[in-house]
Amino acid sequence: MDGAIQQQDTRGEAQREAVIRVRHLRNQFGPQVVHDDLNLDVWRGEVLGIVGGSGTGKSVLLRTIVGLNKPAAGSIEVLGVDVLNGPEADRRRIEKRWGVAFQDGALFSSLTVLQNVMAPLREHTGLSESLMRALGSLKISLVGLPQLSCGKFPSELSGGMRKRAALARALALDPEIVFLDEPTAGLDPIGAAAYDDLIGELQQALGLTVFMVTHDLDSLYAICDRVAVLAEKRVLVEGPIDEMTKVDHPWVQEYFTGPRARAAQQKGHDR
């Protein structure tokens, strides 16, 4: 079964463009090896969900790709640029073409929501103040926050609103790739479903590539084109979620055929 999925993945490779290419990645904290010989491709325009048990290094993988964590070995290419060893100027250029929304938002607490969203524009473009405000407020509206929240500070927002504001900031420069770390963790089911829809819509409208670390089976079924399972220090399997149930691995079986998965699958098909 494993082989069948691999085969299917390589079939369309000629047409697909890999925006992220991770090769032989090795991450190590002291004696603890988190990733060993990890390979992963993310194709342009897809929503990729990264799943795995706690401590399998999902967030570490995300942090490594965006350059917040230096791996022990391996290579990472994002949009054709070697982010680990490439020239500093290339790296800086790449940073404008991706957006990262952290788990708890990581909004700048001393700035209002609008100022948070405007911060990347201010830094990387020469637009006029009024246009930056307009674009900031557009992004805030796009992620489904009321205009009233523009002038609020992050501490005045609820957890779900903070996540949306973080997404608005990640989208500020209209990036090609968006990294989301547990986007629906801590949201109520209705809020989480709305957030899933939002990501799906934005991905369609803006043509985004979404790299999403998640535990939320509903999200996986609702919006992810492909799923990559991290286990045994590498990407154990990757492929469309419907094929995950056929994978012969105890953890994958338990994850994708457990009662929660079946419920989520049902919901995903109902949509």
Add this chain to the structure above:
Amino acid sequence: MTQPSIALEQVNDALRIAVSGEMVTQSLESVEKGFRALHPDAKRIVFDLSGLGSLDTGGAWLICDLARRASAAGATVTYENVTATQSALLETVAQNIAAEIPAEAPPRGFVPWLESLGRRTVGAGRDTASMLSFLGLTLHRLARTLVMPWRLRRAALVSQMEETGLKALPIVALMGFLIGVVLAFQGATQLKQFGAEIFVVELISISVLRELGVLLTAIIVAGRSGSAFTASIGSMKVQEEIDAMQTLGLDPIEVLVVPRVLALLIMLPILGFVADMAGLFGGALMSWIDLGVSPGMFVTRLKENTDVWHLAVGLIKAPFFAVVIAVIACWQAMQVKGSSQSVGQRTTSSVVQAIFMVIAIDALFSIFFSEVGV
């Protein structure tokens, strides 16, 4: 990357607006003014997007904004040569475009100023009341700890004593020594004019023992430990650790404040004493070098003319300073709200307030002691 551009053409009654190039946020700078200065009054407006490279929400916003303003002026707007993705994006942006972007500028003028003055005055009053009630609460918990000593967190107390006391010893001793040196040096130049060099002993001993030793120690401790108290407890407040403690049935005052207040209560007099001794030593050394007052003479003179009361008058103040510094620091920490910026602001005000209160209390003590005549 092709720079975006805009070209206008009047065809019959219609205005054709040809948009070309890369209409993406990063390159909008060059066309922004052109777009926003445009106020078309034609009846029909046609956007020709045939030359468009790529489009993102930024570029779409400029087009939609222009279309919105034109429609508001009564024109019909149509798009030509637009791909499905572009049209979907334009639609999404058009739906989310905000007519009014909320202004952020604070109101100005006399009345708002008066209002903010009033707010601050009331706020200052409330702060004072809140701080006094916090002081009361702390004193109550301290008293309870005296009656029930087993409730005291000994590990926390010892570690705070090490942090605020032991680790401050070198800096406090050095400061005291230098104060002694400076006093001797400055005093010597003045006293030499009268041939009264020997009085340098009284100058040093009385000023260091009564005032400077303890006062400057308190100021150093306020800057060193007061800020640490506010920052550490304040960060805990931001992380909701204080709330967690309360739900676990732990009293934050007993767990966090009492060990810190007690640690300063014990260590500040000791630090003050060390500063006094170091000051006397520095003064004696300088007098010997500069004025030729031998150490033996210095000690004899000290014993004869400087009453031990001077030392007591200085050290009596230390516990008061300790309570003031610790209580202000912990109270400020409890006022931290929400953001990490608030921790920084509260730490600053904690140090400023503590130093001010230390000096104010020192002045009150000076008046009190001179009235009672010691």
